[in-house]
Amino acid sequence: MTETTHTPVDMGWLLEQLAVGAPGILAALVTSNDGLPLHQYQLGQEAAERISAIVSGAASLGRGLDAIPGLDLPPGGSFEQVVMYHSSVRLMIGRAGDHALLAVVAHLDADMPAIGYAMDQLASRLSGHLGTSVRQSTAG
Template identity: 30%
Template structure:
């Protein structure tokens, strides 16, 4: 069974995560190509900009695999941690580009992966945040792959 519909609104789940995990300020689900899927504690404009930034971090990780000639999949991102004096960001790839119901069969070119971005207070415990975000991503990963979009500027070569 292949899922070609956009993901359901999972903002309620992210809001629960924000309330439940100490130090969490914002949470965002986005496609690896930079589209906002669900958010907690962000305005729509903020979420769209953060989604683009998360896509850039994911792309940077893939580029480094190529540049440094590391024997790993360019799409093999597991986690990126950014520490800033005003916040920490934990980025995890949660969807592997698989349609729902295909388990770990491999990457399906008809889908785009999904990332989870968690912004926390600078004094939050990064180990706890990564652990909690990992639990969330494991439980949701199979449901979060995003179908590749057809048409628009990219398809027309603009």
């Protein structure tokens, strides 16, 4: 497995800029693919951990589409985005660099296409900083 290295950078202010630039965002976070919260905006630690677990699970389900026999999906496809519709909020999840995910919680009436575009722009510009290293097993 290839290990990716990145310089640690506080992304909280970038997530705040994302929220200010895309009205309707209530909270935002970057999490590792396996659900470890890395950076957050407008979330306490407990909320960040719970949302990170949800985000990780939903992204895993999205990646599962690659392995469904009989769908005849084109080769080279990959997880892009998941949007969850809840009766109170919307949760949008996208890739954010190597082994990382970007998620926002938004109002029901938020402009989700605009938020998705803003998320894509942020992830594209900063993918080298938003990725996480592959964690090594500590089992002996």
